[in-house]
Amino acid sequence: xxxxxxxxxxxxxxxxxxxxxxxxxxxxxxxxxxxxxxxxxxxxxxxxxxxxxxxxxxxxxxxxxxxxxxxxxxxxxxxxxxxxxxxxxxxxxxxxxxxxxxxxxxxxxxxxxxxxxxxxxxxxxxxxxxxxxxxxxxxxxxxxxxxxxxxxxxxxxxxxxxxxxxxxxxxxxxxxxxxxxxxxxxxx
Amino acid sequence: xxxxxxxxxxxxxxxxxxxxxxxxxxxxxxxxxxxxxxxxxxxxxxxxxxxxxxxxxxxxxxxxxxxxxxxxxxxxxxxxxxxxxxxxxxxxxxxxxxxxxxxxxxxxxxxxxxxxxxxxxxxxxxxxxxxxxxxxxxxxxxxxxxxxxxxxxxxxxxxxxxxxxxxxxxxxxxxxxxxxxxxxxxxxxxxxxxxxxxxxxxxxxxxxxxxxxxxxxxxxxxxxxxxxxxxxxxxxxxxxxxxxxxxxxxxxxxxxxxxxxxxxxxxxxxxxxxxxxxxxxxxxxxxxxxxxxxxxxxxxxxxxxxxxxxxxxxxxxxxxxxxxxxxxxxxxxxxxxxxxxxxxxxxxxxxxxxxxxxxxxxxxxxxxxxxxxxxxxxxxxxxxxxxxxxxxxxxxxxxxxxxxxxxxxxxxxxxxxxx
Numbered sequence: 001x002x003x004x005x006x007x008x009x010x011x012x013x014x015x016x017x018x019x020x021x022x023x024x025x026x027x028x029x030x031x032x033x034x035x036x037x038x039x040x041x042x043x044x045x046x047x048x049x050x051x052x053x054x055x056x057x058x059x060x061x062x063x064x065x066x067x068x069x070x071x072x073x074x075x076x077x078x079x080x081x082x083x084x085x086x087x088x089x090x091x092x093x094x095x096x097x098x099x100x101x102x103x104x105x106x107x108x109x110x111x112x113x114x115x116x117x118x119x120x121x122x123x124x125x126x127x128x129x130x131x132x133x134x135x136x137x138x139x140x141x142x143x144x145x146x147x148x149x150x151x152x153x154x155x156x157x158x159x160x161x162x163x164x165x166x167x168x169x170x171x172x173x174x175x176x177x178x179x180x181x182x183x184x185x186x187x188x
Numbered sequence: 189x190x191x192x193x194x195x196x197x198x199x200x201x202x203x204x205x206x207x208x209x210x211x212x213x214x215x216x217x218x219x220x221x222x223x224x225x226x227x228x229x230x231x232x233x234x235x236x237x238x239x240x241x242x243x244x245x246x247x248x249x250x251x252x253x254x255x256x257x258x259x260x261x262x263x264x265x266x267x268x269x270x271x272x273x274x275x276x277x278x279x280x281x282x283x284x285x286x287x288x289x290x291x292x293x294x295x296x297x298x299x300x301x302x303x304x305x306x307x308x309x310x311x312x313x314x315x316x317x318x319x320x321x322x323x324x325x326x327x328x329x330x331x332x333x334x335x336x337x338x339x340x341x342x343x344x345x346x347x348x349x350x351x352x353x354x355x356x357x358x359x360x361x362x363x364x365x366x367x368x369x370x371x372x373x374x375x376x377x378x379x380x381x382x383x384x385x386x387x388x389x390x391x392x393x394x395x396x397x398x399x400x401x402x403x404x405x406x407x408x409x410x411x412x413x414x415x416x417x418x419x420x421x422x423x424x425x426x427x428x429x430x431x432x433x434x435x436x437x438x439x440x441x442x443x444x445x446x447x448x449x450x451x452x453x454x455x456x457x458x459x460x461x462x463x464x465x466x467x468x469x470x471x472x473x474x475x476x477x478x479x480x481x482x483x484x485x486x487x488x489x490x491x492x493x494x495x496x497x498x499x500x501x502x503x504x505x506x507x508x509x510x511x512x513x514x515x516x517x518x519x520x521x522x523x524x525x526x527x528x529x530x531x532x533x534x535x536x537x538x539x540x541x542x543x544x545x546x547x548x549x550x551x552x553x554x555x556x557x558x559x560x561x562x563x564x565x566x567x568x569x570x571x572x573x574x575x576x577x578x579x580x581x582x583x584x585x586x587x588x589x590x591x592x593x594x595x596x597x598x599x600x601x602x603x604x605x606x607x
Contacts (some may be wrong), residue, residue: 132424133426133556134427134430135556176464178459178473180473180476180521181476181477
């Protein structure tokens with residue numbers, strides 16, 4: 001499907017990504033990024049997080065604007081349901097990451113995407129977070145991601161796209177594999 | 189007397205006690221004191237699980253002076269020492285003898301059924317028809333292995349504390365101990381000393397110094413009232429009952445057993461074991477948190493002791509307060525371990541136990557197979573259970589904790605029979 005006069009455009013600047021890959025292979029320090037978020041409690045289970053700065057390519061950066069993301073718990077948890085539940089934001093992060101990956105991989109493989117839709121579902125036994133049963137974990141029992149992709153290629157090619165996207169996904173790795181978490185506290 | 193379905197003659201008796209360990213014998217002693225007719229049915233010998241389901245070097249983690257049961261107590265010349273398994277067996281044996289407990293050994297209970305107002309307890313050679321049943325068959329019949337145990341890579345031997353006797357039975361090579369309970373740490377220490385490098389997968393655990401301000405920590409827990417905290421006053425009883433045993437060991441030198449003493453000897457710590465992937469063990473990133481939690485809880489307990497001394501005693505009769513070094517954990521603990529590459533040949537599951545009620549046909553079990561009870565009073569009238577962790581008090585988990593439970597439940601049972 002690839003040819004010299006490709007007009008495939010998924011809106012991903014693959015050339016820049018490939019150049020970055022080449023440049024960063026020889027500059028490991030520049031490849032070290034730090035992602036940040038800050039969070040402030042509002043009331044009840046309602047909090048507002050924001051992301052603005054990050055570090056990478058050897059220097060500080062700022063997003064084009066500060067992005068705010070609110071979280072809350074639903075009414076069935078006796079909360080006010082002002083915003084999505086934090087675990088739903090985790091699903092959102094995974095979906096966003098995998099979908100971005102699909103677009104990038106498709107661009108690199110000269111596959112024109114027409115539509116990419118994902119639905120995610122994660123069963124959770126809340127006996128864990130409620131402390132009813134110490135054998136039940138707090139987190140998801142698993143995550144199912146269903147993709148529906150329309151593209152100028154075969155079913156097999158689409159499957160390969162989605163598989164490669166998982167292989168290169170940061171959020172997929174964060175969720176699927178253990179990560180050390182350090183929580184520091186000081187009295188304000 | 190009537191004929192039962194299996195042809196054995198049914199014998200009528202007020203109470204059947206199942207299990208002749210310290211708990212069953214304690215209950216029997218209380219019944220005898222009030223002249224309630226009963227029998228104690230024991231599948232094997234007296235103190236059977238101590239004879240057959242314990243490792244060779246085990247000592248009690250409670251000091252000898254704490255070995256008290258109704259009407260009997262340790263009388264040797266080493267009150268601050270710790271019994272070996274052999275001494276525990278002798279202690280329980282002697283208790284059965286001096287209290288003339290009506291024990292039938294080698295009598296396995298095959299079923300307990302409810303029949304109108306009576307229970308029918310079947311054994312291999314008889315059927316007992318009784319108004320009340322006391323289940324004292326132990327808390328540790330079956331070693332628990334978490335679901336991840338199904339995925340242990342080929343070539344790695346799994347072993348439970350029931351199967352373990354001494355390091356000699358293990359392959360040469362590394363050992364991963366899963367669980368940082370008293371069992372986990374005691375076995376990790378012994379195995380590591382045998383020359384087999386040990387790693388421990390550490391989840392939630394309970395840290396305690398052996399000696400604090402010159403006294404055994406268990407003396408303090410009795411003194412400040414923690415041991416007597418009731419099951420219906422404990423914050424989270426589900427959690428309290430499922431906590432790993434405190435990191436204690438009974439040694440002549442009163443050694444403190446904790447993760448710092450482990451790592452000082454070269455044992456490596458990992459987080460809670462979460463899974464296996466292509467021969468690699470994966471661990472939770474919560475190691476620093478579970479260690480910080482255990483340190484915080486220990487300090488809170490020591491604060492309680494210090495406050496008790498300030499309010500109730502002459503502080504000069506104890507050594508001064510102190511705090512212990514925080515658990516040392518790597519800045520960034522490893523999250524994976526390639527078992528083959530690291531030479532690990534054995535996984536020892538110190539991940540807890542559960543009772544075996546496969547013979548219990550009265551519908552009193554919850555969906556996880558535990559008896560539904562309120563402080564030992566089972567949901568089925570006339571049925572009692574004793575000898576489980578935090579049954580009625582925090583100290584229920586220990587030998588000396590059974591006496592108060594037995595007396596309370598005996599009172600309840602007496603009222604039930606007279607009703």
